[in-house]
Amino acid sequence: MARPKHRMGNLPAEATSFIGRRRELGEIRKKLATARLVSLVGPGGVGKTRLALRIAADLGRGFADGAWLVELAEIRDGALVTNAVLAALDLRDQAAIKPLQILLSDLQNRQLLLVLDNCEHLLGDVAPLVAEVLRAAPRLTLITTTREPLQVPGEHVIPIPPLQVPPGDGTQPLAQLRQNEAVMLFSERAGAASGTFELNGSNQAVVVALCRRLDGLPLAIELAAVRTRVLSVEQIMDRLSDRFALLTGGGRAALPRHQTLRTTIDWSYDLLTPAEQVLFRRLCVFAGRFTLEDVASVCTSSDVPATEVLDILSALVDKSLVTKEDVRGVACYRLHETLREYARLKLGDADEDELLEERCLEHYRTTCLRSADQARYRLLEWLAWAEL
Numbered sequence: 001m002a003r004p005k006h007r008m009g010n011l012p013a014e015a016t017s018f019i020g021r022r023r024e025l026g027e028i029r030k031k032l033a034t035a036r037l038v039s040l041v042g043p044g045g046v047g048k049t050r051l052a053l054r055i056a057a058d059l060g061r062g063f064a065d066g067a068w069l070v071e072l073a074e075i076r077d078g079a080l081v082t083n084a085v086l087a088a089l090d091l092r093d094q095a096a097i098k099p100l101q102i103l104l105s106d107l108q109n110r111q112l113l114l115v116l117d118n119c120e121h122l123l124g125d126v127a128p129l130v131a132e133v134l135r136a137a138p139r140l141t142l143i144t145t146t147r148e149p150l151q152v153p154g155e156h157v158i159p160i161p162p163l164q165v166p167p168g169d170g171t172q173p174l175a176q177l178r179q180n181e182a183v184m185l186f187s188e189r190a191g192a193a194s195g196t197f198e199l200n201g202s203n204q205a206v207v208v209a210l211c212r213r214l215d216g217l218p219l220a221i222e223l224a225a226v227r228t229r230v231l232s233v234e235q236i237m238d239r240l241s242d243r244f245a246l247l248t249g250g251g252r253a254a255l256p257r258h259q260t261l262r263t264t265i266d267w268s269y270d271l272l273t274p275a276e277q278v279l280f281r282r283l284c285v286f287a288g289r290f291t292l293e294d295v296a297s298v299c300t301s302s303d304v305p306a307t308e309v310l311d312i313l314s315a316l317v318d319k320s321l322v323t324k325e326d327v328r329g330v331a332c333y334r335l336h337e338t339l340r341e342y343a344r345l346k347l348g349d350a351d352e353d354e355l356l357e358e359r360c361l362e363h364y365r366t367t368c369l370r371s372a373d374q375a376r377y378r379l380l381e382w383l384a385w386a387e388l
C-alpha cells in the first residue's frame with residue numbers, strides 16, 4: 001500500500017551558500033540532456049554531493065514527479081539498497097511482495113530524477129539495481145555520486161575535480177581573486193565563522209597559499225576557514241604547513257590528495273578540547289542523522305556529562321565537524337562520511353567501539369519498544385521519528 005504522494009521530492013534545503021562550479025554544472029546538464037545515468041566520481045570531500053543536489057534542484061522542476069535523494073552512506077548491508085530507495089520515495093514495504101517488484105512497478109510510469117548519493121561501498125548491489133531500474137522506467141533519470149564508477153551500461157562518468165585554485169603567488173588583482181572558487185569558499189566560510197573576515201590586500205597572498213596547499217578540496221577549506229574565528233590566516237597556514245612538512249620530510253613535495261584532507265582533519269581534531277574529541281569520535285556510531293536526545297542517551301559519560309552535551313555538540317557544529325540540518329522542524333545532526341570514517345578510526349584507537357555500538361543498539365531498541373507501546377495512539381508521530 002503506497003502512501004498518498006503528498007511530496008514532489010525530498011531534496012534537503014541547502015544549509016550553506018553554493019559556490020562556483022559553473023563548468024561542472026554545465027557539463028552535467030549537457031550530459032543529462034541525452035544520458036539517463038550520470039555518475040559524479042571523485043574522492044570524499046571533493047564536492048560531489050553538493051553538485052548532485054544543486055543539479056537536481058535546478059532540473060527537478062522539469063520532471064513531472066520531481067527530484068528525489070536516496071542517501072546510501074548509512075546503509076551497511078547491500079541487501080537493503082532497494083528498501084532504502086523505497087523509503088526515500090515514500091513507498092512502503094509490503095510483506096508479500098518483493099521490494100524490487102514494488103519499486104519497479106511504481107517507477108515504470110513515473111518521470112523523475114533520482115539521486116543515489118554515496119554508492120561506492122555498495123557497488124555490487126547498486127549497479128544491478130540501477131541497470132534494472134533504467135530498463136523498467138523509461139522516463140527516469142539517475143545521478144549517482146560515488147568514489148568509483150558503477151560500470152553499468154549507459155553510465156556517463158564525470159570526474160569531479162576539486163575547486164579551481166588561483167595560480168601563482170597571490171599577487172593578482174583582488175577583484176580577480178574574488179572570482180576564484182577556492183578563495184570564494186574560504187572567504188565565505190571564514191566570514192560566516194568570524195563575522196569579520198574579509199579578503200584584502202594584506203591577507204590575499206596567505207589565503208591563496210592556503211587554498212593551494214589544501215588542493216582546493218572544499219571539505220579541507222571549510223575546516224581551515226572556520227578556524228579564522230580564533231586564529232589568523234597566517235597562523236592557520238603556519239600550523240598546517242608544519243604538519244604537511246612532517247609528512248613530506250620537510251620538502252615542498254605535494255601530498256596525495258587524500259593525505260591532504262586526512263592531515264587537515266587531523267589538525268582540526270587536535271585543536272578540539274578533550275571533551276569535544278571524545279564526543280566527536282563517539283558520534284560515528286550513528287548511521288545517518290541523529291538528534292540531541294540520541295546523543296544524550298548514547299554518547300555521555302563522566303568526560304561528556306549529559307548536561308554539557310548540547311554545548312559540546314554546538315562547538316562541533318561551529319567547527320564544521322558536525323553538520324546541523326532541520327528535518328520537519330526537528331534539529332538533526334550528521335557527520336560527513338569522510339569525517340565519520342575518521343571518527344570511527346579514532347573510536348577504535350580509544351577502544352570504545354564495542355561499548356558504543358552496544359549503547360547505540362540499546363538506545364534504539366528502547367526507543368522502539370517505548371514507541372511500540374504507544375504506537376496505537378501515536379502512529380504518525382512514530383513514523384516521522386523512524387524516518388528522521
Ligand SMILES: Nc1ncnc2c1ncn2[C@@H]1O[C@H](COP(=O)(O)OP(=O)(O)O)[C@@H](O)[C@H]1O
Nearest residue numbers: 017018019021044045046047048049050218219
Ligand atoms: N560548490 C560548493 N559550494 C559550497 N560548498 C561546497 C561546494 N562543494 C562542496 N562544498 C562543501 O564542502 C564539503 C564537502 O562537499 P561534499 O559535496 O559533501 O563532498 P563529497 O560528496 O564529494 O564527499 C561540504 O560541506 C559541502 O557543503
Ligand SMILES: [Mg+2]
Nearest residue numbers: 048049118145
Ligand atoms: Mg558526498
